Amino acid sequence: MSILFSSEDGWILSHLDYMHKIYENVQYEDSYETLKFKDNFFKINSQFSRQNQIENGNTDKEVKPRKKKRKLNVLPEDVLQQKNFVKEMSEKILKDIKNQKLFVNIITDDNRQSRLESRNFYIERSDLNSNYHGMNEKDVAIIAEFRSEKYVFPNNCEFYCYDIKHIREKLNMARKYDFIVLDPPWWNKSIRRKKAQFRESSYNMMYNEELMEIPIGDLLSTNGIVAVWCTNSASQIKSVLEDIFPAWNVIFRAKWYWLKVTQSGKPVCNYNESHGKQPYEQLIIGSTATVNVNVPDKKVIISVPSAIHSHKPPLIELFKSYLPEHPQCLEIFARYLLPGWISWGLEVLKFQHLSLYNFTKVSHVDKGPGSKGNI
Template sequence: MEPGLKDKLCNNSDISNMKAVRDFSRELLERTAFTHVGTNGGNNSERSVRCNVENEEFLIPYNSRFYCSCVIKQCHELAGYKYDIVIADPPWWNKYIRRLKETNNKLSYSMMYNEDIASIPVKTLLADNSIVAVWCTNSPSNITAVKNLIFPSWGVEYVATWYWMKVDIQLKPLCPFSTGSKKQPYERLIIGKVGEVNHVPDDYLFMSVPSALHSHKPPLIDLLKEYVKKENPDILELFARYLLPNTTSVGYEPLKLQHISLYEVVS
């Protein structure tokens, strides 16, 4: 651990009003519930740019591309492209999300059954030597589905499970470890491969203070790129909620967390 990391987190974090943080998160989700289906774009330059989409301003990272579209449909249309790293954060069927949808449609997204996720034509988009990383809930049925249904359908061999530990600014787990179906302080990242890649360790643990925004996962590129042999890998993210440099992002919400209101100018 970096020396002084805990002190840096404490000094740069204001936890005096968690209600304000939760209220801001809900307000932001409502405010960024844009409908951009059919909007495609990108930034081929070496610096981030601001762009206007339907009278809203967004920040587009350098060397990035996005498709606001159904993931299954867009993957068919991307046929011919090959990617060295594919990251997916599927909208697993979830009772909490279903209740949330009934309360406020703006705060939800369409859930998918395991068979629907398996039907995504990822296999046609994978380079000969590539890595696939899938965010998965702690549901035993979903874990089994990734290993025994989804990966085989995609032509992917399972190699490892990683764990994202969610911690507070004291670097302690956000909630107690539990048994059964109770909430856990971690999420799983299930990793598979095609062809030859560098050795991927199993039971790898990485941690961060999570975002206040629902389902906002940490970026993974810096963690994954060392395991592919290509120096500058081509990267595809499915069900994306934000954009990353050198990445093609696909889903209904790739611009969601790119809205200019979320950023501040630094000198």
């Protein structure tokens, strides 16, 4: 289970625990292995520092908002209310688990281990060329070689690495999904400026008009739910609600918030009273227009984030009670695979590379017929 705590206000998740759980039993050649995702990626022990602080070695000081000569552009009232809501609800949740020791006070080092591990990963690993399709049809996770590199594939998974414009021709459009998750590469001026300098930010961004063309409405089942990860950009959220959802024939149902915290439970950055980075992201939830899916509004998800760019926490356990017993699930713009899911994205195997995992147990097993997945 990735859910460490649940209340009417939200949840505390462990992304790392979930990654460990799905790879407890992995078939590799003549043995079964237990894989552990490298925990250095989740050693977020300090608030995030700005890049200039890291370069100047000023990372021990508390991160404070930048001083500006001109008057601060204060957030609109509705955005301030949203910020205050996330702050109040998260503090309430953290107060409820104060005695459970889910978060601990540890020595801070400005996340040096996690930053180093992440940077080394991007230096050493290059993305696979696009245009491939594969699956693991076995009921057990496997380690297999693909294009001269070793990857781990969860059980009963299928994946497509193609440009999103090819989804109609590559994906079986007759198949309907009960749950679709999207983490779009939103067009972003800041990311655009960083592309040349930071390789981890160099994904291909998409305009909202391109997102509207994805045939989500044709892929959703009658009672299907769609969840879209979104930044705190007011224009992007407005586009989801007023343009993208209607184009998909989807009705807005709820908005959840993912608060990113350090290992001690503190937000990874300060809450900002003006336009600037917040410690949370948003999850916009909708459903097919023909039914009223009973998904509660205004929930807060709290977890320690991965140091790897766009490595979002798993959502399936949070949505189980709103889905059929054996839901058909699809992730678009996926960067890692999930058991039983179909995943689509140009970086779909990015976090499946074996270099991201440690072996912790080896036991002999006889290889039976069909022991290799269809990769």
